[in-house]
Amino acid sequence: MNDFPELENELRALRPARPSPVLFERIEEAMVDCRAGASPARQPERLPYNWWSLGFGLVAAAAALVLLLARINTDQTRNKDKEVAQVASASETRPVSPASSGRSGVDGSISSNKFVPAGATQVVYNTRNEGLQFADGSRQPLRRLRYQTQQTWQWRNPSTGASLRVSYPSEEVVLIPVSGQ
Amino acid sequence: MDNIASHENWKSCFSEIGPGLLLFARQWTRSAADAEDIVQEAFVKLWRRNHRINNRALLYATVRSIALDFIRRDKRRARREATVFADADSTVEPQFEWEDEAQSALAAAVNCLPHDQREVLVLKIWNELTFSEIAGALGISQNTAASRYRYALANLKKSLQPQ
Numbered sequence: 001m002n003d004f005p006e007l008e009n010e011l012r013a014l015r016p017a018r019p020s021p022v023l024f025e026r027i028e029e030a031m032v033d034c035r036a037g038a039s040p041a042r043q044p045e046r047l048p049y050n051w052w053s054l055g056f057g058l059v060a061a062a063a064a065l066v067l068l069l070a071r072i073n074t075d076q077t078r079n080k081d082k083e084v085a086q087v088a089s090a091s092e093t094r095p096v097s098p099a100s101s102g103r104s105g106v107d108g109s110i111s112s113n114k115f116v117p118a119g120a121t122q123v124v125y126n127t128r129n130e131g132l133q134f135a136d137g138s139r140q141p142l143r144r145l146r147y148q149t150q151q152t153w154q155w156r157n158p159s160t161g162a163s164l165r166v167s168y169p170s171e172e173v174v175l176i177p178v179s180g181q
Numbered sequence: 182m183d184n185i186a187s188h189e190n191w192k193s194c195f196s197e198i199g200p201g202l203l204l205f206a207r208q209w210t211r212s213a214a215d216a217e218d219i220v221q222e223a224f225v226k227l228w229r230r231n232h233r234i235n236n237r238a239l240l241y242a243t244v245r246s247i248a249l250d251f252i253r254r255d256k257r258r259a260r261r262e263a264t265v266f267a268d269a270d271s272t273v274e275p276q277f278e279w280e281d282e283a284q285s286a287l288a289a290a291v292n293c294l295p296h297d298q299r300e301v302l303v304l305k306i307w308n309e310l311t312f313s314e315i316a317g318a319l320g321i322s323q324n325t326a327a328s329r330y331r332y333a334l335a336n337l338k339k340s341l342q343p344q
Contacts, residue, residue: 004334011291011306011337014284016204017276023199023217024192030225031191132242132317141238141317178320 055151055170062166066115066155073113115164118156124149132178142175195224201308202244207276208300209248219248237310238317245318290340298333301326 126148132141152167199220206216206223223244277288291299304310304318315326 003331004338007334007338007341008306010283010287011302014287014291015278016200016307017213017278019195019199019203019217019220020213023221024195026217027191027195027221027224030221031228131246132239132320134236134239134317139238139313139317141242178317179322 055168058166058168059153062153062164066164070113070115113157115155115157117154118163119154121152122149133175141178143178145174145176147172147174198308202240204276204307205241205303206244206248208296208303209252213276215251219244219251222247237308238314241304241308241310241318286341290337293340294333294336298329298336301329302333305330
């Protein structure tokens with residue numbers, strides 16, 4: 001592989017110029033400034049996790065809201081069924097099977113109050129290449145890409161036509177191994 | 182020596198790697214002062230982010246990235262980049278401390294190398310990076326790094342041969 005050992009030795013004997021003493025002072029000053037100002041640990045790396053937490057929180061809140069609405073509507077339907085059953089037994093015009101009446105009523109209410117997922121979109125509105133980095137103990141370089149997106153989730157009630165939509169911003173950092181041959 | 186942030190004796194560490202870093206930065210600048218600005222910024226940036234100083238590919242990739250930003254930052258330089266950088270191979274000079282005429286001729290021959298070959302040569306010879314690390318720092322494959330290195334040596338050999 002190495003066809004030029006002598007030339008390499010000659011090149012190594014050629015010494016690059018040393019940095020000026022002023023550079024040492026400047027670096028030291030810059031480090032002191034950094035220490036006095038922003039803490040080295042305070043970096044924007046934490047930001048995506050906060051966004052994710054916010055996103056998950058919103059989704060969880062939306063899911064809880066859907067469940068709450070479904071529960072309220074189901075309870076109301078059950079109450080109506082009970083009233084209908086009481087009226088029927090009082091008038092005795094027609095024998096009504098409570099079981100079949102109740103079941104069909106509840107089934108109908110569940111199906112009418114059921115929200116089904118209708119769509120999910122993720123719009124990437126910004127991508128930033130943050131350069132190369134190395135994972136701890138790894139010699140494989142990784143390219144760090146930051147995606148900023150707007151995520152939207154949608155549910156729809158097929159029987160009532162009601163829909164629920166939750167939209168929130170999110171940020172994602174992706175590390176892509178840089179391949180070497 | 183693991184981490185710049187916790188590295189008490191960073192000066193001795195910088196004394197060791199500083200000349201090579203500076204030479205690498207000089208690939209994109211005309212003056213030593215500009216190269217020192219770039220090296221300072223890269224070194225402090227790594228320190229701020231708690232990166233390890235022995236992660237050499239990252240260190241040189243940072244120097245390179247800052248050097249390119251440095252060029253773009255100045256509009257005049259950016260304009261010159263297209264025109265001057267095309268023939269920058271003969272005008273952007275790495276700095277060496279030579280002792281005799283032979284070394285002076287060698288330094289001049291290094292300065293005349295094409296930019297991509299000289300870049301790899303500087304990283305390999307004066308910064309002692311492996312081809313894997315060079316590939317990581319420059320965003321090229323190891324094979325490309327190795328072949329640029331061989332071309333650089335072949336071109337140097339050819340230019341140093343007596344006419």
